[in-house]
Amino acid sequence: MTTLTRASGELRLEGVALSEIARRFGTPCYVYSRAAIEAAYREFDASLAGVEHLVCYAMKANSNLAVLDVLRRLGAGFDIVSGGELARVLAVGGEASKVLFSGVGKSEAEIDTALSHGIRCFNVESDQELERLDAIAGRRGVKAPVSLRVNPDVDAGTHPYISTGMAGNKFGIPHARAIEVYRKAAKLPNLRVTGIDCHIGSQILETAPLEEALDRVLGLVDALAHEGIALEHLDLGGGIGIRYRDEAPPDIHAYGRRLVERVRGRNLELLLEPGRAIVGNAGVLLTKVEYLKLDKARHFAVVDASMSELIRPALYDAWHEIVEAGDTGGRPRETYDVVGPVCESSDVLGRDRALAVRPGDLLAILSAGAYAMAMSSNYNTRPRPCEVMIDGETAHEVRAREPISALFSAERTLPR
Numbered sequence: 113m114t115t116l117t118r119a120s121g122e123l124r125l126e127g128v129a130l131s132e133i134a135r136r137f138g139t140p141c142y143v144y145s146r147a148a149i150e151a152a153y154r155e156f157d158a159s160l161a162g163v164e165h166l167v168c169y170a171m172k173a174n175s176n177l178a179v180l181d182v183l184r185r186l187g188a189g190f191d192i193v194s195g196g197e198l199a200r201v202l203a204v205g206g207e208a209s210k211v212l213f214s215g216v217g218k219s220e221a222e223i224d225t226a227l228s229h230g231i232r233c234f235n236v237e238s239d240q241e242l243e244r245l246d247a248i249a250g251r252r253g254v255k256a257p258v259s260l261r262v263n264p265d266v267d268a269g270t271h272p273y274i275s276t277g278m279a280g281n282k283f284g285i286p287h288a289r290a291i292e293v294y295r296k297a298a299k300l301p302n303l304r305v306t307g308i309d310c311h312i313g314s315q316i317l318e319t320a321p322l323e324e325a326l327d328r329v330l331g332l333v334d335a336l337a338h339e340g341i342a343l344e345h346l347d348l349g350g351g352i353g354i355r356y357r358d359e360a361p362p363d364i365h366a367y368g369r370r371l372v373e374r375v376r377g378r379n380l381e382l383l384l385e386p387g388r389a390i391v392g393n394a395g396v397l398l399t400k401v402e403y404l405k406l407d408k409a410r411h412f413a414v415v416d417a418s419m420s421e422l423i424r425p426a427l428y429d430a431w432h433e434i435v436e437a438g439d440t441g442g443r444p445r446e447t448y449d450v451v452g453p454v455c456e457s458s459d460v461l462g463r464d465r466a467l468a469v470r471p472g473d474l475l476a477i478l479s480a481g482a483y484a485m486a487m488s489s490n491y492n493t494r495p496r497p498c499e500v501m502i503d504g505e506t507a508h509e510v511r512a513r514e515p516i517s518a519l520f521s522a523e524r525t526l527p528r
């Protein structure tokens with residue numbers, strides 16, 4: 113569902129013109145559409161109708177409290193990867209019983225806190241983590257719910273930096289060792305083996321590798337059942353891609369229906385952990401053109417957003433569509449590299465973009481709802497932008513722009 117439209121030349125997100133957002137809140141600014149987030153979540157949820165299921169939003173994609181709260185109200189669970197993310201879920205009144213804890217490096221403190229809140233399940237990634245979890249649960253006198261993250265060794269066909277399901281990757285327990293590690297888990301006194309999971313990568317555009325991963329994991333479920341280890345849930349992770357440019361992302365409904373077909377009648381709850389597909393195209397990064405540098409060799413549009421606010425182009429060579437937010441009045445377009453003020457040659461938001469812009473004009477960098485603010489930094493002592501959520505005709509500031517003083521308020525000079 114797209115909630116981005118253009119009327120009389122003006123780009124609007126839901127019922128609000130982006131120029132109005134810039135006037136009220138300044139730039140750079142992330143702007144999210146509540147309706148788009150809700151529609152994407154509902155599509156996942158509805159696609160799994162007919163089997164017991166829970167869609168656990170992978171909040172690393174965008175962990176703003178308002179985003180979490182909108183999803184919590186719809187009944188979403190959450191996939192977390194740190195104690196910080198758990199704190200955010202609890203801050204919006206999320207139920208720990210709908211929280212999955214993923215990640216290869218859970219610390220003792222993180223595990224202990226998560227146990228104290230009674231989260232739904234730990235997605236365990238190694239033998240040593242299993243032992244650590246058992247020991248901490250023992251000290252607390254509880255049984256920790258465990259799922260093993262299995263690396264199914266399938267090629268997700270995505271960027272190597274965001275592909276996680278192949279052998280030789282740091283993630284998960286190799287498929288060949290899964291049964292042996294399950295046997296061990298089943299013997300540890302303070303663990304309760306409840307599920308199995310995998311996550312093979314991100315920005316996946318074909319569902320075949322995901323379905324292959326499901327089949328491999330279902331094979332393990334059957335083998336484990338033979339050994340008397342009955343699992344209650346299967347978590348297929350996230351990874352469904354979105355359209356940034358001209359990609360044809362999978363149809364979520366069709367994907368969900370195929371998963372349902374495969375698990376129906378098995379007495380397994382189906383869990384998914386989508387992140388990008390829920391929020392990615394629900395947000396834009398609004399930025400203002402500061403200068404046009406018209407060098408002979410190249411034309412640059414220098415904007416007030418940078419790699420500090422959107423690192424994906426610099427980090428993955430990712431493409432984000434960049435469009436004029438206001439009326440261009442039919443002026444001819446010229447080709448620019450859209451660059452930020454940060455002192456790095458890689459501070460490029462888009463190369464060779466045809467734009468009709470003048471200094472002071474607004475640009476919208478699209479598909480910035482996922483892994484944008486979430487991966488932002490204060491590099492060059494740049495305050496993080498504000499975040500605004502549109503709800504119909506109303507714009508809510510859901511995070512204030514960072515005051516510069518806050519950037520160094522925790523720092524101290526040496527005693528004189």
Ligand code: LLP
Nearest residue numbers: 170214311314315350351385386387388483
């Ligand atoms: N579950 C696990 C265990 C994950 O590691 C991830 C993402 C997800 C779920 C959600 O994946 P999604 O549905 O969003 O694809 N920063 C990169 C993406 C890194 C993804 C890391 N793991 C980017 O900007 O493209």
